[in-house]
Amino acid sequence: MNALRKHVIQPIIDCWSLLVGLKITGKYFCKPLITVHYPRQVIDDENLTTYGGHVELIGKPKDPAMPKCISCMMCVTNCPSGCLKVVKQKVEKPTPEQEQAWKEAEERGEKVVKPKAPKNPAKFVYDYTLCSLCGTCIDNCPAKSLKFSNNIYWVATSRKEMKIDLLARLKGQATDLSAPAPKTEAKPAAAEKEA
Amino acid sequence: MEVMAKVAFCVYTAVIIGGSVFAVASSSLVRALVGLITTLVGVAGMYMLLASPFMAFMQLLIYVGAVSVLIFFAVMLTRAESGGDEASGAPMKTYVFGLAATMAPAAILGWLILTRPVASIAVPAEVSIKQLGEGLLGSYFLPFELISVILMVAMAGAVLLTWEKRGKK
Amino acid sequence: MNEFIQNLIPVVIAVVGSMVWLGINALVLVYCERKFAGHIQRRPGPFEVGPHGVLQTLIDGLKLMGKQLLTPDNADGFLYWLAPILSMIPVLLLFMPIPYGPVLTGMQVNLGLLLILAFSSFNGLAVILAGWASNNKWGVLGAARAVAQTVAYEIPLLLTVLAIAFMTGTLDLTEITAQQAGHIGNWFIWKQPLAFIIFLIAMFGETNRAPFDLAEAESELTAGFHTEYSSMGFGLFFMAEYGYMVVICSVCSVLFLGGFHGPIPGIEGWWWMLAKTYALLFLMIWARWTFPRVRFDQLLNINWKWLLPLATFNLLATALIMKL
C-alpha cells in the first residue's frame, strides 16, 4: 500500500503540480506589467524610496545642511571595502588672550571650560567605485546619520566624479530643499517629447 | 522519367561510393561514421528508386536514428581521440593481404554478375505496406517472431554484459 | 519529359513554400517566445525595434548574419560546419507531407508519418556531431546527453504514433485527418488521451526544449552542443530548433486534434490547422518559462520508467480494443 502511494499516487499528484505551475505563470502573464519603460515612463516617488543607491548623509532636522554625524569613525572601521574617509574637526587654537584668561582663572582656583572640537566631521569623502553597497556603515552608525540615497538617475562620467564629497552633497540637497525644483519630473517630460 | 532515374541512380551511386570510401579510409572514427551515414542515405535513395519507399524510410529510421547513434555512443565510451585512432598507417603486409582478401570475392561475384545476368524486369514491382504486413503475419510469421526474440535476447545480453553492481568499483 | 516537369512544379513550389514558412515561423516564434517570457515575468520583452518590438528578430537575424564565422582551434572543420546544415535541411523536407489545408498539402505521401519520423532523426545526429566536432568539453558533454536523450525519447513517440496508425490503418497524414472529419468528438484526442499526453511530453524531449533541454542547458554547459558556434552556424541551429517545433506541433495537431477540421462540421481550412499548431507551440513556450530544467537522470527516468511502459500499455490496449 505504501509502495503504491509512493510510486503511483505521488507521481500523479506531482503531475497535478505541473498544472498548478502553469496556472501561476498564466496568471502572471495576464497581469499588467510592473516594469517601467524608462524613457517614456518613470517610477513614482513612492517606489523610489525603496531604491538603494550610494550612501549619503542625513542632515539634522533643524539644520538640513549639517549632518547628524558625530565623527565617531564607526563607519570607517566597519567598512569592508574601505571606501569611506572621515576627517574629524580639530580644536581651534586658542588666541593668546584666551590662554591668558584661562591661566588666570586656574590660578584663582576656578574650573576652566576649554572649548571642545565640534563633533561634526570636517571632511566626509566616499569612494563609490569601491563601495559594495553592503550597508554595514548604515547599520553601525550610532547617530543614524547615513542612508542609501534614492536617486536612480545619478550617473558619473569619470572616476573622479565617483569620489563624492558627501558634506558638499548634503549642502546642495539642503539648498535644493529650500528652493524646490522637481528635477525628476521635468526630465521624463522632455524625453517623452523626444519619443 | 527514364533519364531522371538514370541521373538519380548516378547521383546515389556517387554518394554511396564517396561515403564508403570516407568510411573506410578516414582516420577519425567520427568521420568514418559520417561516411557510413552518407552511404546509408545513398542506399535509402536507391530503395526509393526501386519503388520501395517503406524500406527507404525504415533504413533512415533504424540506421540513422538508432544504429549510428549507438556507434557514436561506442566511440564516446571508448574515449576515441578526435585526432584519429587509425592515424598511423597499417603495415604494407596488412594492406596487401586485405586487398587480396577483398579482390577474391569481388572477382568471383563480379564475374557472376556480369556473365550470368538474371532475367530482370525494367520497372520495379510495387509492394504496398499491406502486403508487407500480411507477409509478416502470414507466411513469414516464424522469422518475424524469431527476430523479436533475437532483439530481446540481444538487449538482455547487452544489459548483462555491461552490468555492474552499484557501489562496486 | 513534359509530364515530368508538370510533376516537378508542385514539389518545387512546396519546397520553396516550406522554406518561406520555416523562415516566417522562426521569426514569429522567436518574437512570441521573448514577448511571452517577458509578460510572464511582468516585463515588456523586446520593445524598441518597430512598434512593440516586432522587428526585433529580423534585426537580430541580420546581426547574426553580419558576424564572423569562427572555427575553433583543433576542431574538426568539416564536421563542424556539416552539423548545422545537417540539422537544417531535413526540416524543409518534414513540412512536405503535413496537410495544412484541404489543398494546402505539399505532397501527399503514403508513408508521411514514417517520413517525418525518419528524417527527424537527423536532428539528433546533427546535435551529436556539432557537440563532438567543436572540440570543447561543454560541447562533448552536450553531445553525450543528446545521444542518450534522442534514442530514449524517440521510442515513446513512435509507440504513440503507432497507436494512431493502428486505429486509422494508415500512415498517410491526409488520410488520418480525413478520418477525424465532422465535429470535435471525432478527434483522436478523445479516443487516445493517454497517447496524447505521452506524445506531448515526448515532444519536448525530441525537440530539445526546456524543461528537457539538457543538451544545451546554459546554466551548466554554457550552451552545450552549440557553445562554439557563431553567426549563422548558431542561426541555423536556432532556425532548425523552431522548425522542428513547428513540425512536431503540426503533427500533433494532425494526429490528435483533427488537423484542418474545425470543431463543428462545415467549417474547415488552413486557419484551424494554424490555430491548433500555434496553440501547441504556445503551450511549449509556456512550459519552458514555467518549469525548471530536470536533472539528467530524472529525464531518463521519466522516459524509461513512465513514458515507455505507459506507451506500450496504450498500444496493447488499442490493439485489444481494435480487435474486439
Next chain:
Amino acid sequence: MSALTLYQIVALILLCAGLFGLTQRRSLVGMLICVELMLNGAGLSMVAAAQLTDFSATLGQLGTLFVMGLAAAEATLVLAIVVVVARRFGSAQTSDITTLKE
C-alpha cells in the same frame, strides 16, 4: 547491361569496401562501421533482386527488414562488448586485446 546488374555492382562495391575496411581497421568500432557497410550492400542487393525480377518482391523487402533488425541487435551487442573490452583492456584497439601471446 540491365538495371539489376547495375544495382548488384553497387552492392558489390559496398561489400568490397566493407571487407577491405574490416581488414584495415584496427579499432573495434571501426570494424563495426565496416560491417554495417557490408550489411547495407546485402540489403541493397536483396531489394534490387526482389524488385527487378519476377520473384516475390514482398519476400525481398521482408528479408531486408530482417537484416536491418539483425543489424540493430548486432550493433547493440557490439556496443556492449566494446564497452566491456574497453573497460577491461583500457582500449578498443584490436592490437591491445591480447592475453595469450606477448
